[in-house]
Amino acid sequence: MMPASSSASKKVLVKSFGCQMNVYDSARMVDILAPHGFTETTELENADLVILNTCHIRERASEKIFSELGKLREMKLERNQSGGELVLAVAGCVAQAEGDEIFRRQKAVDLVVGPQSYHRLPSLVEGLKKKRRQIDTEFPLEDKFLSLTPPTPEKIRSRGVSAFVTIQEGCDKFCTFCVVPYTRGSETSRSVAQVLEEVEHLAAHGVREIVLLGQNVNDYHGVDDGGSSVTLAALISKVAQVHGILRIRYMTSHPLDMHADLISAHATNPTLMPLVHLPVQSGSDRILDAMNRRHTAEDYRKVISLIREAQPDAAFSSDFIVGFPGETDDDFEDTLSLIRDVGFASAYSFKYSARPGTPAAVMALQVPEDIKVERLHRLQTLIELQRHEFNQTMMGRILDVLIERAGRRDDQIVGKTKYSQSVHVSGPLSLVGQIAQVQITEVGTNSLSGIIVAQEK
Numbered sequence: 001m002m003p004a005s006s007s008a009s010k011k012v013l014v015k016s017f018g019c020q021m022n023v024y025d026s027a028r029m030v031d032i033l034a035p036h037g038f039t040e041t042t043e044l045e046n047a048d049l050v051i052l053n054t055c056h057i058r059e060r061a062s063e064k065i066f067s068e069l070g071k072l073r074e075m076k077l078e079r080n081q082s083g084g085e086l087v088l089a090v091a092g093c094v095a096q097a098e099g100d101e102i103f104r105r106q107k108a109v110d111l112v113v114g115p116q117s118y119h120r121l122p123s124l125v126e127g128l129k130k131k132r133r134q135i136d137t138e139f140p141l142e143d144k145f146l147s148l149t150p151p152t153p154e155k156i157r158s159r160g161v162s163a164f165v166t167i168q169e170g171c172d173k174f175c176t177f178c179v180v181p182y183t184r185g186s187e188t189s190r191s192v193a194q195v196l197e198e199v200e201h202l203a204a205h206g207v208r209e210i211v212l213l214g215q216n217v218n219d220y221h222g223v224d225d226g227g228s229s230v231t232l233a234a235l236i237s238k239v240a241q242v243h244g245i246l247r248i249r250y251m252t253s254h255p256l257d258m259h260a261d262l263i264s265a266h267a268t269n270p271t272l273m274p275l276v277h278l279p280v281q282s283g284s285d286r287i288l289d290a291m292n293r294r295h296t297a298e299d300y301r302k303v304i305s306l307i308r309e310a311q312p313d314a315a316f317s318s319d320f321i322v323g324f325p326g327e328t329d330d331d332f333e334d335t336l337s338l339i340r341d342v343g344f345a346s347a348y349s350f351k352y353s354a355r356p357g358t359p360a361a362v363m364a365l366q367v368p369e370d371i372k373v374e375r376l377h378r379l380q381t382l383i384e385l386q387r388h389e390f391n392q393t394m395m396g397r398i399l400d401v402l403i404e405r406a407g408r409r410d411d412q413i414v415g416k417t418k419y420s421q422s423v424h425v426s427g428p429l430s431l432v433g434q435i436a437q438v439q440i441t442e443v444g445t446n447s448l449s450g451i452i453v454a455q456e457k
Contacts, residue, residue, distance in 0.1 A: 006035055009144075010039070010049070011038065011041040011046050011048050011049070012041065012047065012049045013040070013043070013049070013051070014027075014051045015068075016332070017052070017064070017065065017092070017179075018054070018055020019055060019252075020211065021164075022053050022055060024164040025092070025166075027151065028149075029091065030048045030151075031148065031152075032122065032149045033121060033125075035122075035149055036125070036126075040155075044075070048085070048086065048087065049087045049089065050088055050089065051091050052065055052068060052069070052089070052091065053092040054091065055093055055094070055262060056092075056093035056183055056355065062098075064412055065090065065094050069088065069108065076088060087110045087125065088108055089109070089110060089111035089112070089113065089125075090109055091112075091113045091115070091121075093179065093183040095113055095114050095137060096115060096116075096183040097179060097182065097317050097356075099112060099135060109133075110133060111133070111134045111135070112134070113134075113135070113136050113137070114135075114136065115169075116139050116169075116184070117137065117140060117144075119144045120136055124136060136297050145168040145190055146194070150198070151202075153204075156309075157206050159341055159400065160211060160404055161208045161403075161432065162207070162209040162402075162416075163210060163211070164211050164213050164405060165195060166186070166212055167189065167190050167212050167214055168219070168220045168222075169214065170185040170186045170188055171184065171187055171216045171258075172216075173216060175281075176290065176291055176358060176359040176363075177281075177324065177355065178217050178355075179357065179358060189221050190222050191223050192222050192238060195222065196238060196239065196242065197244040199245065200242055203244035204244070207245075208244060208245065208246045208337050209245075209247040209248070210239060210243065210247070210248050210249070211245060212232070212251075216257065217232060217253055218259070218262055219254065220232040222235065233262040236269060236271075237265070237269065239271075245271065246402060248269075248272050249272075249275070249420075250277075251277040252319075255278060255279075255293075256294055256295055258303045263306050266310050266311040267310040273420075274311050275316070275317065275418065275419045276315070277316075277317045277318070278303070278317075279302050279319035280318050280319070281293060282319050282320070282324065282327075282331070283339070284297065284327070284331035284334040284335060285298075285334075286331060290324065290360075291321075291324060291360070292359075296373040297334065297338050301341060301342070304342055314416075315345040316389065317344060319348045319349070321349075321350055322335070322350070322351055322375040323352040323367040323371060323372030323375060324360065325360055325363035325364065325365050325366050326364070326367075330378075336378070336379065336382060339382055339386070340377070343386055345387060345419055347383045347387075348381060349379050350376070351376050352367065390419075391421065394440045394443060394448055396439070397439070397440055398420070398439045398440075398453060399423070399439075399440060400417070400435050400436075400438075401415040401425070401436050402416050403433065404432065405432060409429075411426045412424055413425060413429060421447065422448065423438055423448045424448070424449045425438055425449070425451060427452050431452075436452045436454070436455040438450040438451065438453065439451055
């Protein structure tokens with residue numbers, strides 16, 4: 001199936017959809033294919049292998065994949081007519097959920113691989129030489145992460161000073177709207193040694209900020225060298241000791257697993273950033289129960305208060321679903337009330353979308369689309385107001401900014417505050433990877449601007 005040209009000429013393009021974990025997985029797909037003669041390209045016309053790393057959280061996201069595949073089918077036909085070849089692969093959660101159905105819906109697809117099997121990509125691609133289609137959506141017994149190829153120093157540097165590291169996958173919470181337990185499996189945590197080895201490799205080649213990822217990251221329970229289970233707070237303490245690491249973040253969390261030691265870490269570990277992403281989904285206890293979230297709105301408020309007591313500089317982001325089956329006007333007002341009580345620096349918000357196979361998909365009292373649209377608009381308007389007000393509090397302050405990259409202008413560099421706000425300043429590229437103290441002089445719609453007043457050594 002692959003072109004007959006030399007292995008060095010093979011190009012792979014991986015297009016990622018959905019969550020941060022998919023971004024991480026996409027990068028690892030590139031890394032694992034590299035020793036097998038594939039180099040990464042961002043130009044579709046140059047690609048010999050195109051991998052769509054998919055998300056199955058919302059219906060629109062799934063349908064977007066098939067729309068994308070329709071366009072790629074035309075490109076594949078044109079390539080075949082000119083004597084070339086193009087291999088199309090679907091990876092990620094849509095691949096896991098739909099499997100052979102993908103082949104039925106789009107016959108141009110050559111390869112389907114789930115999120116727990118992508119470490120087998122090289123053998124699957126090789127297998128296309130003997131078999132027209134390849135599929136692997138199993139949950140293999142072997143440790144996927146032990147089979148992955150570390151990124152090269154050049155690749156690490158090209159990806160920037162901030163890097164994702166997956167430490168936990170799967171979920172045992174079984175929220176009634178969510179497909180993760182079915183597409184990613186039950187909760188598993190990587191060992192402390194595995195995580196530290198990856199972080200040390202990244203830090204040695206210029207990474208300065210680590211974002212620890214998991215579907216339920218604050219229930220991390222990987223084992224240490226002695227076989228003892230380690231909490232996320234303890235892991236963060238170990239990552240903070242890796243030479244070169246200046247900042248640590250984590251996502252995504254569940255309110256039930258925001259344990260005392262993790263809350264305390266926000267007070268005692270200066271490397272741990274104070275922006276806490278803590279999804280709540282709804283402010284209505286009735287809806288939270290229907291979602292099987294297993295916490296109340298008051299429980300959520302208490303967790304927020306405990307974090308703020310430990311770390312007064314803490315700010316919060318969250319996830320919200322509007323129009324969940326049975327949601328009434330009063331339920332929605334409870335959500336708006338919670339938002340007003342907490343005050344968020346940012347949030348992700350979505351209309352409820354039924355996912356096949358989840359309990360919520362067959363619940364009665366599905367909310368009409370026009371009501372979902374109106375509620376989402378009201379919620380996003382409130383969140384945007386809070387985001388703007390939060391950003392305005394930065395005006396005139398001197399903030400630590402991790403410089404990440406060059407800006408659009410010749411003399412401009414761009415970095416992030418501890419709250420992940422983008423900041424534009426004038427300064428030399430030599431500051432990339434360092435923390436500069438920046439006085440904020442302007443608050444824009446999506447970013448801040450300022451002047452450097454000092455830099456850390």
